[in-house]
Amino acid sequence: MSPFHYFCAVQKPSYLTPEALTTFIRTALAEDVGDGDHSSLASIPADAQKRARLLVKDEGVLAGVELAHLIFREVDPALQVNQLLADGARVKHGDVVLTVEGRAQSILTAERLVLNCMQRMSGIATNTAHISTLLAGTKARLLDTRKTTPNFRLCEKWAVLIGGGVNHRYGLFDMIILKDNHVDYAGGIRQAIEATQAYLRQTGRQLPIEVETRSLAEVQQALDTGGISRIMLDNMSPAQLREAVQLIDGRYPTEASGGITEHTIAEVAASGVDFISVGALTHSTKSLDLSLKAY
Known part of the structure:
Protein backbone atom coordinates (compact mmCIF):
# COMPACT_ATOMS: atom_id res chain seq x y z
CA MET A 1 0.00 0.00 0.00
CA SER A 2 1.24 3.50 -0.78
CA PRO A 3 2.18 5.44 2.36
CA PHE A 4 -0.17 8.15 1.08
CA HIS A 5 -3.20 5.87 0.67
CA TYR A 6 -4.94 7.17 3.80
CA PHE A 7 -3.69 10.71 3.24
CA CYS A 8 -5.27 11.07 -0.19
CA ALA A 9 -8.65 10.04 1.18
CA VAL A 10 -8.86 13.31 3.14
CA GLN A 11 -8.87 16.70 1.42
CA LYS A 12 -6.01 18.88 2.57
CA PRO A 13 -4.67 22.35 1.72
CA SER A 14 -2.82 22.61 -1.58
CA TYR A 15 0.60 22.69 0.08
CA LEU A 16 0.07 19.28 1.71
CA THR A 17 0.87 17.20 -1.34
CA PRO A 18 2.38 13.71 -1.11
CA GLU A 19 5.44 15.06 -2.91
CA ALA A 20 5.94 17.91 -0.44
CA LEU A 21 5.51 15.63 2.55
CA THR A 22 7.89 13.02 1.17
CA THR A 23 10.53 15.68 0.49
CA PHE A 24 10.17 17.08 3.99
CA ILE A 25 10.41 13.69 5.69
CA ARG A 26 13.36 12.47 3.63
CA THR A 27 15.28 15.71 4.14
CA ALA A 28 14.63 15.60 7.89
CA LEU A 29 15.68 11.96 8.12
CA ALA A 30 18.84 12.66 6.15
CA GLU A 31 19.71 15.43 8.62
CA ASP A 32 19.17 13.15 11.62
CA VAL A 33 20.21 9.69 10.42
CA GLY A 34 23.03 10.49 7.98
CA ASP A 35 24.82 7.25 7.10
CA GLY A 36 23.07 5.28 9.82
CA ASP A 37 21.49 5.21 13.28
CA HIS A 38 24.63 3.71 14.78
CA SER A 39 23.29 3.70 18.35
CA SER A 40 20.50 1.33 17.34
CA LEU A 41 22.57 -0.63 14.82
CA ALA A 42 25.24 -1.24 17.45
CA SER A 43 23.08 -2.21 20.42
CA ILE A 44 19.90 -3.82 19.07
CA PRO A 45 19.79 -7.11 17.09
CA ALA A 46 18.65 -6.50 13.52
CA ASP A 47 15.79 -9.00 13.83
CA ALA A 48 14.51 -7.80 17.22
CA GLN A 49 10.77 -7.11 17.15
CA LYS A 50 9.51 -4.62 19.73
CA ARG A 51 6.71 -2.15 20.40
CA ALA A 52 6.33 1.35 21.83
CA ARG A 53 3.62 3.77 22.93
CA LEU A 54 3.46 7.49 22.19
CA LEU A 55 2.50 9.07 25.51
CA VAL A 56 1.13 12.53 26.32
CA LYS A 57 2.83 14.24 29.28
CA ASP A 58 1.00 17.58 28.98
CA GLU A 59 -2.41 19.08 28.22
CA GLY A 60 -3.47 20.59 24.92
CA VAL A 61 -4.51 19.91 21.33
CA LEU A 62 -2.88 17.04 19.48
CA ALA A 63 -1.34 17.59 16.04
CA GLY A 64 0.98 15.65 13.77
CA VAL A 65 -0.58 12.19 14.04
CA GLU A 66 -1.05 11.86 10.28
CA LEU A 67 2.53 13.00 9.75
CA ALA A 68 3.75 10.40 12.27
CA HIS A 69 2.15 7.67 10.13
CA LEU A 70 4.12 8.88 7.13
CA ILE A 71 7.40 9.08 9.03
CA PHE A 72 7.10 5.56 10.41
CA ARG A 73 6.25 4.22 6.96
CA GLU A 74 9.11 6.08 5.33
CA VAL A 75 11.57 4.61 7.82
CA ASP A 76 10.12 1.09 7.57
CA PRO A 77 6.91 0.20 5.68
CA ALA A 78 6.62 -2.96 7.80
CA LEU A 79 6.03 -1.01 11.02
CA GLN A 80 2.48 -1.42 12.30
CA VAL A 81 0.91 1.73 13.75
CA ASN A 82 -2.26 1.57 15.81
CA GLN A 83 -3.70 5.07 16.11
CA LEU A 84 -5.76 5.73 19.24
CA LEU A 85 -6.19 9.53 19.04
CA ALA A 86 -6.58 11.82 16.02
CA ASP A 87 -5.28 15.25 15.08
CA GLY A 88 -7.31 17.93 16.85
CA ALA A 89 -8.08 15.78 19.90
CA ARG A 90 -7.94 17.42 23.31
CA VAL A 91 -5.36 15.48 25.28
CA LYS A 92 -4.17 15.27 28.89
CA HIS A 93 -1.26 13.75 30.78
CA GLY A 94 -1.28 9.96 30.48
CA ASP A 95 -3.17 9.67 27.19
CA VAL A 96 -1.79 7.22 24.63
CA VAL A 97 -1.77 8.62 21.09
CA LEU A 98 -0.66 5.51 19.22
CA THR A 99 1.31 2.31 19.46
CA VAL A 100 3.90 1.14 16.98
CA GLU A 101 5.21 -2.40 16.52
CA GLY A 102 7.94 -3.93 14.37
CA ARG A 103 11.72 -3.86 14.02
CA ALA A 104 13.16 -2.22 17.12
CA GLN A 105 15.88 -0.50 15.11
CA SER A 106 13.27 1.11 12.86
CA ILE A 107 11.17 2.33 15.80
CA LEU A 108 14.22 3.98 17.37
CA THR A 109 15.34 5.57 14.10
CA ALA A 110 11.91 7.16 13.57
CA GLU A 111 11.41 8.16 17.22
CA ARG A 112 13.05 11.59 17.31
CA LEU A 113 11.61 12.94 14.06
CA VAL A 114 8.12 11.81 15.06
CA LEU A 115 8.45 13.50 18.44
CA ASN A 116 10.08 16.68 17.15
CA CYS A 117 7.28 17.19 14.63
CA MET A 118 4.39 16.23 16.89
CA GLN A 119 5.59 18.20 19.91
CA ARG A 120 6.05 21.38 17.89
CA MET A 121 2.84 20.93 15.92
CA SER A 122 0.81 20.14 19.03
CA GLY A 123 2.15 23.23 20.77
CA ILE A 124 1.10 25.41 17.84
CA ALA A 125 -2.33 23.76 17.62
CA THR A 126 -2.83 24.23 21.35
CA ASN A 127 -1.93 27.92 21.25
CA THR A 128 -4.07 28.49 18.15
CA ALA A 129 -7.08 26.84 19.78
CA HIS A 130 -6.63 28.92 22.93
CA ILE A 131 -6.33 32.25 21.12
CA SER A 132 -9.29 31.37 18.88
Whole structure:
Protein backbone atom coordinates (compact mmCIF):
# COMPACT_ATOMS: atom_id res chain seq x y z
CA MET A 1 0.00 0.00 0.00
CA SER A 2 1.24 3.50 -0.78
CA PRO A 3 2.18 5.44 2.36
CA PHE A 4 -0.17 8.15 1.08
CA HIS A 5 -3.20 5.87 0.67
CA TYR A 6 -4.94 7.17 3.80
CA PHE A 7 -3.69 10.71 3.24
CA CYS A 8 -5.27 11.07 -0.19
CA ALA A 9 -8.65 10.04 1.18
CA VAL A 10 -8.86 13.31 3.14
CA GLN A 11 -8.87 16.70 1.42
CA LYS A 12 -6.01 18.88 2.57
CA PRO A 13 -4.67 22.35 1.72
CA SER A 14 -2.82 22.61 -1.58
CA TYR A 15 0.60 22.69 0.08
CA LEU A 16 0.07 19.28 1.71
CA THR A 17 0.87 17.20 -1.34
CA PRO A 18 2.38 13.71 -1.11
CA GLU A 19 5.44 15.06 -2.91
CA ALA A 20 5.94 17.91 -0.44
CA LEU A 21 5.51 15.63 2.55
CA THR A 22 7.89 13.02 1.17
CA THR A 23 10.53 15.68 0.49
CA PHE A 24 10.17 17.08 3.99
CA ILE A 25 10.41 13.69 5.69
CA ARG A 26 13.36 12.47 3.63
CA THR A 27 15.28 15.71 4.14
CA ALA A 28 14.63 15.60 7.89
CA LEU A 29 15.68 11.96 8.12
CA ALA A 30 18.84 12.66 6.15
CA GLU A 31 19.71 15.43 8.62
CA ASP A 32 19.17 13.15 11.62
CA VAL A 33 20.21 9.69 10.42
CA GLY A 34 23.03 10.49 7.98
CA ASP A 35 24.82 7.25 7.10
CA GLY A 36 23.07 5.28 9.82
CA ASP A 37 21.49 5.21 13.28
CA HIS A 38 24.63 3.71 14.78
CA SER A 39 23.29 3.70 18.35
CA SER A 40 20.50 1.33 17.34
CA LEU A 41 22.57 -0.63 14.82
CA ALA A 42 25.24 -1.24 17.45
CA SER A 43 23.08 -2.21 20.42
CA ILE A 44 19.90 -3.82 19.07
CA PRO A 45 19.79 -7.11 17.09
CA ALA A 46 18.65 -6.50 13.52
CA ASP A 47 15.79 -9.00 13.83
CA ALA A 48 14.51 -7.80 17.22
CA GLN A 49 10.77 -7.11 17.15
CA LYS A 50 9.51 -4.62 19.73
CA ARG A 51 6.71 -2.15 20.40
CA ALA A 52 6.33 1.35 21.83
CA ARG A 53 3.62 3.77 22.93
CA LEU A 54 3.46 7.49 22.19
CA LEU A 55 2.50 9.07 25.51
CA VAL A 56 1.13 12.53 26.32
CA LYS A 57 2.83 14.24 29.28
CA ASP A 58 1.00 17.58 28.98
CA GLU A 59 -2.41 19.08 28.22
CA GLY A 60 -3.47 20.59 24.92
CA VAL A 61 -4.51 19.91 21.33
CA LEU A 62 -2.88 17.04 19.48
CA ALA A 63 -1.34 17.59 16.04
CA GLY A 64 0.98 15.65 13.77
CA VAL A 65 -0.58 12.19 14.04
CA GLU A 66 -1.05 11.86 10.28
CA LEU A 67 2.53 13.00 9.75
CA ALA A 68 3.75 10.40 12.27
CA HIS A 69 2.15 7.67 10.13
CA LEU A 70 4.12 8.88 7.13
CA ILE A 71 7.40 9.08 9.03
CA PHE A 72 7.10 5.56 10.41
CA ARG A 73 6.25 4.22 6.96
CA GLU A 74 9.11 6.08 5.33
CA VAL A 75 11.57 4.61 7.82
CA ASP A 76 10.12 1.09 7.57
CA PRO A 77 6.91 0.20 5.68
CA ALA A 78 6.62 -2.96 7.80
CA LEU A 79 6.03 -1.01 11.02
CA GLN A 80 2.48 -1.42 12.30
CA VAL A 81 0.91 1.73 13.75
CA ASN A 82 -2.26 1.57 15.81
CA GLN A 83 -3.70 5.07 16.11
CA LEU A 84 -5.76 5.73 19.24
CA LEU A 85 -6.19 9.53 19.04
CA ALA A 86 -6.58 11.82 16.02
CA ASP A 87 -5.28 15.25 15.08
CA GLY A 88 -7.31 17.93 16.85
CA ALA A 89 -8.08 15.78 19.90
CA ARG A 90 -7.94 17.42 23.31
CA VAL A 91 -5.36 15.48 25.28
CA LYS A 92 -4.17 15.27 28.89
CA HIS A 93 -1.26 13.75 30.78
CA GLY A 94 -1.28 9.96 30.48
CA ASP A 95 -3.17 9.67 27.19
CA VAL A 96 -1.79 7.22 24.63
CA VAL A 97 -1.77 8.62 21.09
CA LEU A 98 -0.66 5.51 19.22
CA THR A 99 1.31 2.31 19.46
CA VAL A 100 3.90 1.14 16.98
CA GLU A 101 5.21 -2.40 16.52
CA GLY A 102 7.94 -3.93 14.37
CA ARG A 103 11.72 -3.86 14.02
CA ALA A 104 13.16 -2.22 17.12
CA GLN A 105 15.88 -0.50 15.11
CA SER A 106 13.27 1.11 12.86
CA ILE A 107 11.17 2.33 15.80
CA LEU A 108 14.22 3.98 17.37
CA THR A 109 15.34 5.57 14.10
CA ALA A 110 11.91 7.16 13.57
CA GLU A 111 11.41 8.16 17.22
CA ARG A 112 13.05 11.59 17.31
CA LEU A 113 11.61 12.94 14.06
CA VAL A 114 8.12 11.81 15.06
CA LEU A 115 8.45 13.50 18.44
CA ASN A 116 10.08 16.68 17.15
CA CYS A 117 7.28 17.19 14.63
CA MET A 118 4.39 16.23 16.89
CA GLN A 119 5.59 18.20 19.91
CA ARG A 120 6.05 21.38 17.89
CA MET A 121 2.84 20.93 15.92
CA SER A 122 0.81 20.14 19.03
CA GLY A 123 2.15 23.23 20.77
CA ILE A 124 1.10 25.41 17.84
CA ALA A 125 -2.33 23.76 17.62
CA THR A 126 -2.83 24.23 21.35
CA ASN A 127 -1.93 27.92 21.25
CA THR A 128 -4.07 28.49 18.15
CA ALA A 129 -7.08 26.84 19.78
CA HIS A 130 -6.63 28.92 22.93
CA ILE A 131 -6.33 32.25 21.12
CA SER A 132 -9.29 31.37 18.88
CA THR A 133 -11.51 31.14 21.96
CA LEU A 134 -10.70 34.79 22.71
CA LEU A 135 -12.46 35.81 19.49
CA ALA A 136 -15.82 34.43 20.65
CA GLY A 137 -18.73 36.74 19.92
CA THR A 138 -16.96 38.53 17.07
CA LYS A 139 -16.66 37.82 13.34
CA ALA A 140 -12.86 37.94 13.40
CA ARG A 141 -10.90 34.90 12.28
CA LEU A 142 -7.36 34.06 13.37
CA LEU A 143 -4.61 34.04 10.73
CA ASP A 144 -1.05 32.78 10.80
CA THR A 145 1.88 34.52 9.07
CA ARG A 146 5.15 33.70 7.28
CA LYS A 147 7.01 33.98 10.60
CA THR A 148 7.78 30.29 10.53
CA THR A 149 10.82 28.07 11.06
CA PRO A 150 12.78 27.65 7.80
CA ASN A 151 12.04 24.26 6.21
CA PHE A 152 9.29 23.57 8.78
CA ARG A 153 6.57 25.87 7.44
CA LEU A 154 4.53 23.00 6.05
CA CYS A 155 4.15 21.46 9.51
CA GLU A 156 3.61 24.74 11.32
CA LYS A 157 0.86 25.97 9.01
CA TRP A 158 -0.76 22.53 9.08
CA ALA A 159 -0.78 22.75 12.89
CA VAL A 160 -2.53 26.15 12.78
CA LEU A 161 -5.32 24.57 10.74
CA ILE A 162 -5.63 21.68 13.17
CA GLY A 163 -5.92 24.19 16.02
CA GLY A 164 -8.79 25.99 14.30
CA GLY A 165 -6.91 28.90 12.73
CA VAL A 166 -6.78 30.02 9.11
CA ASN A 167 -3.71 29.90 6.88
CA HIS A 168 -2.69 33.22 5.34
CA ARG A 169 -0.57 33.01 2.19
CA TYR A 170 1.80 30.05 2.20
CA GLY A 171 4.72 31.96 0.68
CA LEU A 172 5.69 34.90 -1.46
CA PHE A 173 4.35 33.24 -4.59
CA ASP A 174 0.64 32.67 -3.91
CA MET A 175 -0.51 36.15 -2.81
CA ILE A 176 0.75 39.72 -3.00
CA ILE A 177 1.01 41.69 0.22
CA LEU A 178 2.27 45.24 -0.24
CA LYS A 179 3.80 45.94 3.15
CA ASP A 180 5.29 49.14 4.53
CA ASN A 181 8.68 48.67 2.84
CA HIS A 182 7.06 47.93 -0.53
CA VAL A 183 4.93 51.05 -0.19
CA ASP A 184 7.88 53.22 0.84
CA TYR A 185 10.15 51.90 -1.93
CA ALA A 186 7.38 52.34 -4.52
CA GLY A 187 6.72 55.92 -3.46
CA GLY A 188 3.31 55.50 -1.82
CA ILE A 189 0.14 53.43 -1.62
CA ARG A 190 -1.20 54.38 -5.05
CA GLN A 191 2.13 53.83 -6.78
CA ALA A 192 2.60 50.42 -5.16
CA ILE A 193 -0.91 49.23 -6.08
CA GLU A 194 -0.81 50.54 -9.64
CA ALA A 195 2.64 49.05 -10.28
CA THR A 196 1.39 45.72 -8.93
CA GLN A 197 -1.70 45.77 -11.12
CA ALA A 198 0.48 46.46 -14.16
CA TYR A 199 2.83 43.62 -13.22
CA LEU A 200 -0.06 41.16 -12.94
CA ARG A 201 -1.40 42.21 -16.35
CA GLN A 202 2.03 41.92 -17.94
CA THR A 203 2.76 38.49 -16.46
CA GLY A 204 -0.74 37.07 -16.87
CA ARG A 205 -0.97 36.20 -13.19
CA GLN A 206 -4.09 36.33 -11.09
CA LEU A 207 -3.05 36.90 -7.49
CA PRO A 208 -4.99 38.61 -4.70
CA ILE A 209 -3.52 41.94 -3.60
CA GLU A 210 -3.47 42.98 0.03
CA VAL A 211 -2.08 46.36 1.02
CA GLU A 212 -0.76 47.27 4.45
CA THR A 213 -1.83 50.65 5.81
CA ARG A 214 -0.41 52.51 8.80
CA SER A 215 -2.87 55.38 9.10
CA LEU A 216 -6.37 56.43 8.15
CA ALA A 217 -4.84 58.54 5.38
CA GLU A 218 -3.25 55.44 3.87
CA VAL A 219 -6.53 53.56 4.21
CA GLN A 220 -8.21 56.32 2.22
CA GLN A 221 -5.48 56.14 -0.44
CA ALA A 222 -6.04 52.38 -0.76
CA LEU A 223 -9.78 52.93 -1.12
CA ASP A 224 -9.30 55.67 -3.69
CA THR A 225 -6.96 53.51 -5.77
CA GLY A 226 -9.01 50.31 -5.55
CA GLY A 227 -8.37 47.06 -7.39
CA ILE A 228 -7.26 45.21 -4.25
CA SER A 229 -8.51 42.23 -2.26
CA ARG A 230 -7.91 43.15 1.39
CA ILE A 231 -6.71 46.05 3.54
CA MET A 232 -4.30 45.36 6.38
CA LEU A 233 -4.49 47.72 9.36
CA ASP A 234 -1.05 47.60 10.92
CA ASN A 235 -0.18 48.57 14.50
CA MET A 236 -3.35 50.59 14.98
CA SER A 237 -5.01 51.15 18.33
CA PRO A 238 -8.50 49.70 18.89
CA ALA A 239 -9.94 53.19 18.41
CA GLN A 240 -8.11 53.62 15.11
CA LEU A 241 -9.22 50.16 14.02
CA ARG A 242 -12.86 51.06 14.63
CA GLU A 243 -12.45 54.24 12.59
CA ALA A 244 -10.75 52.34 9.78
CA VAL A 245 -13.46 49.68 9.68
CA GLN A 246 -16.12 52.39 9.47
CA LEU A 247 -14.20 54.16 6.71
CA ILE A 248 -13.80 50.97 4.67
CA ASP A 249 -17.48 50.17 5.27
CA GLY A 250 -17.39 46.64 3.93
CA ARG A 251 -15.81 47.51 0.57
CA TYR A 252 -12.87 45.22 1.34
CA PRO A 253 -12.14 42.61 4.02
CA THR A 254 -9.97 43.96 6.81
CA GLU A 255 -7.02 42.44 8.66
CA ALA A 256 -5.52 43.74 11.90
CA SER A 257 -1.84 42.98 12.50
CA GLY A 258 1.17 44.08 14.48
CA GLY A 259 2.15 42.94 17.97
CA ILE A 260 -1.26 41.50 18.84
CA THR A 261 -1.19 39.20 21.89
CA GLU A 262 -3.68 37.10 23.81
CA HIS A 263 -4.08 40.05 26.17
CA THR A 264 -5.08 42.51 23.44
CA ILE A 265 -6.76 40.35 20.81
CA ALA A 266 -10.30 40.48 22.23
CA GLU A 267 -10.37 44.28 22.03
CA VAL A 268 -8.91 44.16 18.52
CA ALA A 269 -11.59 41.67 17.44
CA ALA A 270 -14.32 43.88 18.93
CA SER A 271 -13.33 46.65 16.49
CA GLY A 272 -15.10 44.75 13.71
CA VAL A 273 -12.13 43.54 11.65
CA ASP A 274 -12.55 40.38 9.59
CA PHE A 275 -9.14 38.84 10.27
CA ILE A 276 -6.41 39.11 12.87
CA SER A 277 -2.91 37.88 12.06
CA VAL A 278 -0.69 36.72 14.90
CA GLY A 279 2.91 35.80 14.15
CA ALA A 280 3.35 34.37 17.65
CA LEU A 281 1.23 31.37 16.68
CA THR A 282 4.29 29.93 14.98
CA HIS A 283 7.31 31.87 16.20
CA SER A 284 6.73 31.89 19.98
CA THR A 285 4.90 28.72 20.91
CA LYS A 286 5.95 26.20 23.56
CA SER A 287 6.03 22.59 22.42
CA LEU A 288 3.71 20.01 23.99
CA ASP A 289 5.50 17.33 26.01
CA LEU A 290 5.24 13.92 24.34
CA SER A 291 7.30 10.75 24.70
CA LEU A 292 7.76 7.43 22.89
CA LYS A 293 8.30 4.60 25.37
CA ALA A 294 8.96 0.90 24.98
CA TYR A 295 6.49 -1.41 26.68
